[in-house]
Structure formats: structure tokens, C-alpha cells
Amino acid sequence: MKPQILNRLGEMTASAAQKALDLAMPPHCPVTREEISSSAALGPRAWSAAHFIEAPFCARCGVPFAAEYGEGVECPSCIAEPPDFSRARAALVYNDASHGMIVGFKHGDRTELADMFGRWMARAGADIFTSSSVLAPVPLHPGRLRARRFNQSALLARSVAKETGLQVSLDGLIRRRATPPQKDLSAEGRKRNVSGAFGVRHEEAKARFKDAHVVLVDDVLTTGATLSAAARALKRAGAAQVDALVLARVVKGGIGAI
Structure with a gap:
């Protein structure tokens, strides 16, 4: 039997198993905890609270604009201090709703959400992809990976690759040293x-x-410090261009950074 047919049968079996599990144990929305019909979905209240990013936005970092300023316009922050990546795109604004999704995904073992997030991210990154783009997840230090048991960025990269057909390098980029969490650090400290x-x-x-x-x-872009540091490493390795794609990004005036 051809490998393509075997893969398709495997996907159909997994889908049937997930549907049976959803019937036996109804899934709950990762944000509101209300019962929903599918594990790869949000409840109505969460959908209404989620803020998907659409144009207009900064041509470089992807932060949403309140008005249309013209093609290729960058925000004041990018003009004053350009990041080391060329462009960044995000599916969502980081707010209470997306915070709940991401916390459930990263710390609540809701890894089944990765496919839904990957679809959103593939749509958000459509204007930066080329047919030969290589997806590279931001790596965790081995110690943190052992504690968490999975790298959420790698799960997202695999889901985006599934949607787009792009190749993904899961282990090419590494974190050389353990770093304290960025959450409580200033922009300069990050x-x-x-x-x-x-x-x-x-x-x-x-x-x-x-x-x-x-x-x-x-998963999240706050100040861009982590993505810029990773971009520098890739450029030292000879990458021609480095862009970034995240699930959610912090917007000035929104809820606190993570």
C-alpha cells in the first residue's frame, strides 16, 4: 500500500478517535470552560473576546494600527530601534482571551489546540511565506523542556507546516544557556x-x-527581544532573511507582558 494512502488512513483513524473521545468526554473551551462540540474550537464568548489582527498594521513588527497610513509604513518603535528580524506577524492581540488559550496550551497540557492555532497562524503569515521558507521554532533550554515535556513553539511550527506544506527545522536552532523567564524584566533587561x-x-x-x-x-511576541536574539543566531549561520510568526502579540496599552 502506498505511503500516501497509509498516511491518509492514519489521519482518518485519528480523526474518528478524537470525535469518539469528544462524545464520551465533552471538551471545554480553554478560555471560558463552557462545554463545546469539538476540542479544536472556542466557545461563543471566547470567539467574541478574541481579537484577530487584520490590516492595517506595521509592515515590520505587525503591531495593529488604528488607521490606514499607507503601504509599507512602520511603527515609531521599529523606526527608532529596528528589530533583528525583517518582519513579524501575529494571529491575535494578546488579551484576556488569548492569554487564557495560551496558558491552557502551555501549562494545562491542551496540546490539541495546536492545530487550531496553526490554522490561524498560517493565515496571519501568508504574506511573509515563500514556497521555500523554512520554519524554525524558538527552542527551549533542555532543562525547561524536560520540566514542561514539550516545546509549545515546536508544536505550533509543526501545525503551521501542516497547513502550508513548508519544511520545518525542529532541532537546528538551539538555546545555548538557560535564561530566567522574561515576564518580570524590563525591555532592556529582556x-x-x-x-x-x-x-x-x-x-x-x-x-x-x-x-x-x-x-x-x-507563541507570544512581547518586546521582540527573544525573536531578535534568535534571528541574530540564524543570520550568523548564513540565513538570507529571518522573519517571525507568533500566535499572539502584546500591544501597548493591553494586558501585561508574559
């Missing part, structure tokens, strides 16, 4: 915290990234 924290694993990975268009994948 930069210092992740400076030099990333590298490329081996020569094979360097060859994969050399002259490539790499799209970094992460």
Missing part, C-alpha cells in the same frame, strides 16, 4: 537576558539555514 542565548546545532543545520528564508515561530 535584551540582556537573551543576548547570545541562541546558536545553531551543527554543520548540517548551518547548511539548511544558509541563504534560506527562515520564519521563526513562537
